[in-house]
Amino acid sequence: MYYPRKINETIYYVGESDRRLDLFENMFELPQGVAYHSYLIKDEKTALLDGIDETVSERYYENVRAALDGRDLDYLIVHHVEPDHCSSLNNILREYPNCTMLLTKKGLDFMHQFYHLEYEDRVRVVGEGDTLDLGKHKLQFIMAPNVHWPEVMMSYDSTDKILFSADAFGSFGAIEGHLFADQVNFERDWLAEARRYYINIVGRHGASVMRVFKKIEDLDLKIKMICPLHGLIFRTREDIAMIMDKYQKWATYEPEEEGIVFVSASMYGNSQNLNDILAAMLADRNISNIRIYDVSKTPVSEIIADLFRFSHAVFTCLTYNTELYPGMDALLRELTMLNYANRKIAFLENQSWGGRALMIARDIFSKSKNLEEIAEPFKIKSSVAPEQLSDLEKFADQIAATFTK
Numbered sequence: 001m002y003y004p005r006k007i008n009e010t011i012y013y014v015g016e017s018d019r020r021l022d023l024f025e026n027m028f029e030l031p032q033g034v035a036y037h038s039y040l041i042k043d044e045k046t047a048l049l050d051g052i053d054e055t056v057s058e059r060y061y062e063n064v065r066a067a068l069d070g071r072d073l074d075y076l077i078v079h080h081v082e083p084d085h086c087s088s089l090n091n092i093l094r095e096y097p098n099c100t101m102l103l104t105k106k107g108l109d110f111m112h113q114f115y116h117l118e119y120e121d122r123v124r125v126v127g128e129g130d131t132l133d134l135g136k137h138k139l140q141f142i143m144a145p146n147v148h149w150p151e152v153m154m155s156y157d158s159t160d161k162i163l164f165s166a167d168a169f170g171s172f173g174a175i176e177g178h179l180f181a182d183q184v185n186f187e188r189d190w191l192a193e194a195r196r197y198y199i200n201i202v203g204r205h206g207a208s209v210m211r212v213f214k215k216i217e218d219l220d221l222k223i224k225m226i227c228p229l230h231g232l233i234f235r236t237r238e239d240i241a242m243i244m245d246k247y248q249k250w251a252t253y254e255p256e257e258e259g260i261v262f263v264s265a266s267m268y269g270n271s272q273n274l275n276d277i278l279a280a281m282l283a284d285r286n287i288s289n290i291r292i293y294d295v296s297k298t299p300v301s302e303i304i305a306d307l308f309r310f311s312h313a314v315f316t317c318l319t320y321n322t323e324l325y326p327g328m329d330a331l332l333r334e335l336t337m338l339n340y341a342n343r344k345i346a347f348l349e350n351q352s353w354g355g356r357a358l359m360i361a362r363d364i365f366s367k368s369k370n371l372e373e374i375a376e377p378f379k380i381k382s383s384v385a386p387e388q389l390s391d392l393e394k395f396a397d398q399i400a401a402t403f404t405k
């Protein structure tokens with residue numbers, strides 16, 4: 001059953017939320033679910049903007065039918081060919097035989113690769129600056145390669161001044177009644193999931209995000225609304241400025257605020273004890289924003305999001321079968337893949353009889369940009385020895401000295 005939802009007089013929201021899926025892309029936890037957005041513009045012509053994931057597609061077909069309310073579908077616009085938006089599209093094309101699909105050249109290749117597209121004769125390939133006239137609404141296509149797939153484009157409705165931004169500005173989290181960021185306490189209730197989404201899914205592609213921002217600036221678009229493919233819609237000047245500001249920081253790999261994230265993997269609790277003591281020492285030195293994670297416990301995507309949020313990090317290199325503990329090894333490699341940079345870091349090392357953990361960690365980070373080691377690694381053998389406490393105090397002093405407040 002579709003309950004009609006409009007984002008303005010002529011544009012319907014026809015997306016759906018999924019609160020059953022455990023892992024997005026079989027990888028990312030979804031404690032608050034996830035939503036896949038799709039919009040239907042009803043003008044002299046009708047246009048459906050993107051599809052949704054197959055997990056909720058049956059409801060979606062109902063939504064589109066109900067929102068069309070007896071009208072035919074003229075256009076299907078595909079901003080991004082990833083399966084969470086496109087696994088439903090062959091069915092849409094089958095149901096609306098007069099509908100033309102618009103997408104990029106690369107997008108068309110991917111439609112063939114992923115879905116063995118059945119309707120190539122109904123495709124219009126579009127590129128930078130191409131437009132689509134729907135009557136009152138005119139859509140302008142803006143190429144956004146590598147945000148975060150190579151075929152991504154955005155579109156700008158110059159009549160209502162809406163940017164349809166594909167996955168950019170999206171967030172994990174199912175819709176809870178409200179569609180707009182100004183209807184909720186976004187910073188309190190949504191920002192963490194928007195950050196976790198951006199950093200983990202798009203994070204590697206900061207330079208491409210910045211290129212699109214530049215393009216948008218050059219085109220002098222007067223954006224009044226941003227409609228992403230997940231998460232909430234931004235429509236107030238303050239919310240648009242707020243999310244743009246966050247994106248600016250994330251895409252340039254600048255920390256949002258001062259703070260320190262400890263990451264360890266501790267099998268018997270001794271490395272954890274070292275983290276706890278050092279964190280307490282930093283708290284006593286008036287450092288705020290301290291987070292302590294065990295990589296074996298907390299979802300890695302959450303740890304990564306906080307590592308991007310804060311300015312400092314301490315990584316415990318625990319030796320495991322002579323190598324770096326596998327979970328930590330994977331975390332550091334994922335961080336470098338996401339271009340983790342511009343942070344102040346320190347290493348702790350725990351080994352009981354020998355190995356290369358610290359060397360491996362340093363080697364993984366060796367290609368990273370501007371990761372400044374602010375103190376020589378602090379080493380323990382199995383557990384913190386009482387006589388090491390004064391040295392640990394000095395280590396804490398060194399870290400605290402690099403905070404501005």
Ligand SMILES: Cc1cc2nc3c(=O)[nH]c(=O)nc-3n(C[C@H](O)[C@H](O)[C@H](O)COP(=O)(O)O)c2cc1C
Nearest residue numbers: 266267268269270271319320321322351352353354
């Ligand atoms: C399965 C296993 C393999 C380990 N392999 C090594 C090793 O190769 N070299 C080493 O110095 N310590 C090794 N350790 C010891 C750990 O590095 C660490 O010193 C010990 O687990 C104590 O720290 P924790 O209490 O934080 O787990 C190993 C521990 C386990 C459980």
Ligand SMILES: [Fe+2]
Nearest residue numbers: 080082148167
């Ligand atoms: Fe995507």
Ligand SMILES: [Fe+2]
Nearest residue numbers: 082084167229
């Ligand atoms: Fe997506």
